[in-house]
Amino acid sequence: MVTIKDVAKYAGVSVATISRVLNENGYVHEDTRRVVEKAIKELNYTPNEVARSLYKRKSRLIGLLLPDITNPYFPQLARGVEDRMQQSGLRLIFGNSDESQQKEQDYIQTFVQNNVVGIIASTNFPGMDFYRRLKIPVVFLDRISSDRPAVYADGREGGRIAAQQMIERGSRQIAVLQGPAHVRPAQDRFQGAVEVLQDTGVTYEVVQTDSFTLDEAQRRAEELFVSFPETDGVIASNDMAAIAVLHEALRLGKKVPEDIQIIGFDDIPLSELVSPSLSTIRQPAYDMGKQAAELMIQLIENDDVELKSIQMPVQFIQRGTTRIKAEESI
Amino acid sequence: MVTIKDVAKYAGVSVATISRVLNENGYVHEDTRRVVEKAIKELNYTPNEVARSLYKRKSRLIGLLLPDITNPYFPQLARGVEDRMQQSGLRLIFGNSDESQQKEQDYIQTFVQNNVVGIIASTNFPGMDFYRRLKIPVVFLDRISSDRPAVYADGREGGRIAAQQMIERGSRQIAVLQGPAHVRPAQDRFQGAVEVLQDTGVTYEVVQTDSFTLDEAQRRAEELFVSFPETDGVIASNDMAAIAVLHEALRLGKKVPEDIQIIGFDDIPLSELVSPSLSTIRQPAYDMGKQAAELMIQLIENDDVELKSIQMPVQFIQRGTTRIKAEESI
DNA sequence: CTCAAATAAGTAACCGGTTACACATAAACT
């Protein structure tokens, strides 16, 4: 491996000069710089980030913690984060927490041990001690925290919109999937929806789920139609669950959206491609990732940014699992 | 930050002894060890990986390079890799290449600069110079290489099976989506399919695609039915494309699988949930990730493992987009 | 009881960068 010493020797200068050229700081004579740059190129030298990181006590790595990239919503967040980070020369150390506190803590520890400059986390435990103790910037993504900056979508409003649309489009026996109790955004959506349903006095049922896994979604979908066969509208906790419900409804021979309407949450890429395509509450996942990255970069560059959280707007996307309203059909 | 020196002082021993306790090597007296462990716990000390990595010239990080986690097939690979690595205390630095050689090269460089112990890559350029020059283990995933160990599915066989099934189940005007020319597995699948179609003398058309993005898939799906309205069977290059085709077919009022059969490739989690559910050639993505990680760990621990590649079996999954054969309906 | 081998623990060099500090020379200013 070529080190800075090799380059120094080759160029006939000291290591300090090489370092100055690399970092574009301190005084370096124009001629010297050219010689050094030539040497770097000829030896095909790239500096060792680890050594740099040790002295500086900060790497060029960001820790990213997500619950489970197998859920298609999260890769979009991740891409947003990555793409923005890349622009600033930052890279990601990555981990799935599977919503386990232990795993989460282990990853955070690894991040710290590797001198990451910041952590972006989609955690269910934003108040935990191990987050409080961190001396590096933390941004919560798709999660809410009072302690720390966060980027999240307006889940409550999303829930409200979903319920309103359901009602406006004619459903009267609505089932609401609650989503895991410990996942804050799921609860916000749920509450938003219930709020509206209560206000308008529409009959509704609640189906609780413990996780966001696909298996679970499928099981709940089956149960749903057994327990509440009269249901004519389902507000799902996310698109995966909605698609599971849709699938089950069709399997039972129900007509969608005529017999039953379904609204998802997230707008994952595939929701457009199921048949009928899924009406949903869109969260701008990719942009949320980008925003989180942006915020992180601000925090890194300028550590006196005031605690700032960004709430992103949600939006109803009318597709094939909800009926067309009179004024829309013009 | 608590360093090894702080612990040494607190425990009243030298840093060497702390290090010996941590790494469980060299001689340490039982009593001393207890004192040190107590000190570590009380000071809440965790060793700095960066310093360790600098001296050892190897970190506990693995570089993972994928084309695009937004495609639901790749997160499964990633999870497989991650879960296996986690068991051995290894973590991931992660990047999406977007099939750009430049991006790929940049990530590889970052990996090397961070002293990763190995690289797992799903690259389109396995023969590139910058892979050859690497002195650390490289495992190609979902890709084939003659130079390096690789874990991949038997794409050709998959293609053959898809074509056979299509024919056995009665399609006679088959369209084959070719997939991006530079993506080896896509070409293997394609060739496998064409091989069988030619042998059996069934009419077929080829639709070429340049990328695996969803947009592209949708566009090709539309074109397909314009250019070849008589098509009664589609062999897609992956499940995303298959789902796009399915969606378009249904939009055009075609009956699936009565008028047209569709077979995908990958078996992403959602393919079971579209309606009708998607018949596909299953690749064991999660297991492939695990295998790649396993192979990597072998290569790290024992550098004289002979060049070994693992071909994983593929399997036809009969679902709703292909017709039921006589003998199956019993 | 003697002496080699095993056990225990400290000192300091080392990994590959960065930078404070020192020193030298050139340019700018009274």
Added chain:
DNA sequence: AGTTTATGTGTAACCGGTTACTTATTTGAG
């Protein structure tokens, strides 16, 4: 000309671990 000030470059300490080497003590075989 004499003194600041700016420019250019080298030396060596430092970041936080690991380990080769050294020294001291204990154990055990003959």
